[in-house]
Amino acid sequence: MFALVQRNIKIYFSNIPGVIMSCFGALISFFIYVGFLQKNLESSWPQIANAKQMLDLWMIAGIVAIAGITTSFQALGQLVKDRETRTADDMRLTDLSLSKQNLAYVLSSSIVSFLMQIITFVVMNIYFTAVDKINISLENSLLALIFMALGAIGATLLNEIIVLFIHSSTTFSRLSAVIGAIAGFAVATYLPYGTLSSTAQTLVKLVPSSYEASALRSLFLSKISEGEMPASVRSTMVNYLGVHFKINGYQLTRLDTAYVMVGMILLLSIVIVISSVEVGKRKVQIEG
Numbered sequence: 001m002f003a004l005v006q007r008n009i010k011i012y013f014s015n016i017p018g019v020i021m022s023c024f025g026a027l028i029s030f031f032i033y034v035g036f037l038q039k040n041l042e043s044s045w046p047q048i049a050n051a052k053q054m055l056d057l058w059m060i061a062g063i064v065a066i067a068g069i070t071t072s073f074q075a076l077g078q079l080v081k082d083r084e085t086r087t088a089d090d091m092r093l094t095d096l097s098l099s100k101q102n103l104a105y106v107l108s109s110s111i112v113s114f115l116m117q118i119i120t121f122v123v124m125n126i127y128f129t130a131v132d133k134i135n136i137s138l139e140n141s142l143l144a145l146i147f148m149a150l151g152a153i154g155a156t157l158l159n160e161i162i163v164l165f166i167h168s169s170t171t172f173s174r175l176s177a178v179i180g181a182i183a184g185f186a187v188a189t190y191l192p193y194g195t196l197s198s199t200a201q202t203l204v205k206l207v208p209s210s211y212e213a214s215a216l217r218s219l220f221l222s223k224i225s226e227g228e229m230p231a232s233v234r235s236t237m238v239n240y241l242g243v244h245f246k247i248n249g250y251q252l253t254r255l256d257t258a259y260v261m262v263g264m265i266l267l268l269s270i271v272i273v274i275s276s277v278e279v280g281k282r283k284v285q286i287e288g
Contacts, residue, residue, distance in 0.1 A: 001100045004091070008108035012075050019116075022074030025180035026067040026120055029189050033059045041192070047233060054221060056128040057136070058241050060121065061216035062189030064144075065151055065209045067120040069183040072113035072156040073176060076163045079105045080172045102276055106156055113152035118145070140219045147215040150261040154208025157268035164275050187213040193242025205245055208264045215257045217243045 013019060038055060045051040082088040091101055121144070128134045159179075166172050184190035186207045193201065204210045221243060238244050244251050252260065 001096060001104045004096065004101065004104040005108040005111070008075065008078050008105065009111060011078055012108075012112050018074060018077075019071075021176075021180075022071045023067055023116065023120065024177075025070040025183040026063045028181070029059070029063050029066055029184045030124070032184075032190065045237075052132050053134045054237075056132050056134050057220035058217055058243075059189070060124045060128065060134075060136075061213050061220055062184070062187055063124055064117050064121050064148065064216060065187045065213035066183045066189060068113045068117045068148065068151045068212065069155045069159070069186065069209050070176075070180050071116040072109045072152060073159040073163075073179050075109035075112040076105060076156070076159050077169070077172050077176065078108075079163055080166050080169055083167060084169055098276070102160075102272070106160055106272075109159070110152045110156045113156055114149055117148045117152060121148070135223075136220055137223070140222070144216055144219055147212045147219075147258070147261075150258065150265070151209050151212030154212070154261055154265050154268065157265060157272060158208060160272055161268065161275060164272070183209075186210060188242045189213065192240055193245075194240030204242075205247070208261055208268070210242075211245065211257050211261050211264075214242055214245050214252075215254050215261075217241060218254050218257075 037059075038052070041055050042051045045054070048054060079088070082091075088101065096104075121141075125134070125136060125141075162175070163172070166175065186204060187210045188196065188201075188204050193204065196204065221237075221241075238251075244253070245257070246252070247260075
């Protein structure tokens with residue numbers, strides 16, 4: 001199983017154009033922010049002296065979460081290719097069971113997603129530090145790795161459910177472009193969380209990576225929001241930028257957010273097991 005994990009990771013990183021395209025959603029967010037959003041949003045916070053730095057940190061959190069979604073989906077494309085070429089069937093002739101095979105794809109895609117989030121974070125941090133003098137402490141950066149890991153697993157499991165029903169590389173490529181485009185909306189990055197309708201906010205909260213983005217925003221903005229901002233302004237900022245989500249009127253803390261992400265991971269795992277069994281039964285009936 002671990003040989004399959006290693007093989008999938010090597011295949012992903014050996015395809016440089018594919019790696020770049022898997023970051024398409026994150027790149028869209030970056031260019032939209034730098035080209036259009038930054039100045040417009042900055043003008044909405046005239047009462048905050050370091051509004052530009054605050055918005056940069058908010059955007060970094062969103063871009064990292066988007067990268068987690070799109071790169072894990074791209075990595076799962078290997079599963080589609082292996083099924084299409086019958087390589088997956090050949091693997092089952094060995095001692096690798098279907099459950100272990102699926103686990104290997106999930107593990108490899110989660111690892112890819114986690115590594116690509118780290119790379120994205122480092123690149124964005126270097127850029128905005130050089131341009132706007134942002135500052136993210138080492139402690140918060142290390143804490144962010146925990147949420148990146150949870151986000152990578154959650155995004156991979158959600159993408160796995162989608163990929164289970166894709167049997168063509170052509171269909172996968174088309175859907176990959178769609179995922180890259182909508183990922184920014186899914187984590188409330190193209191548009192701030194506070195500008196969304198209540199229905200849209202509810203849909204955002206159904207995506208595991210949106211909680212990752214929320215937790216990262218909380219970490220990155222903690223120094224600014226706690227030390228350099230009036231309480232009333234801070235409350236507005238928290239709601240508008242989606243720093244902390246509310247569920248039934250209760251505002252989640254970072255620890256609550258971690259618990260929610262773990263719960264969603266467990267729920268998605270159960271859904272995948274059930275879906276895999278159903279897909280396996282259908283395949284047996286068709287081949288029989």
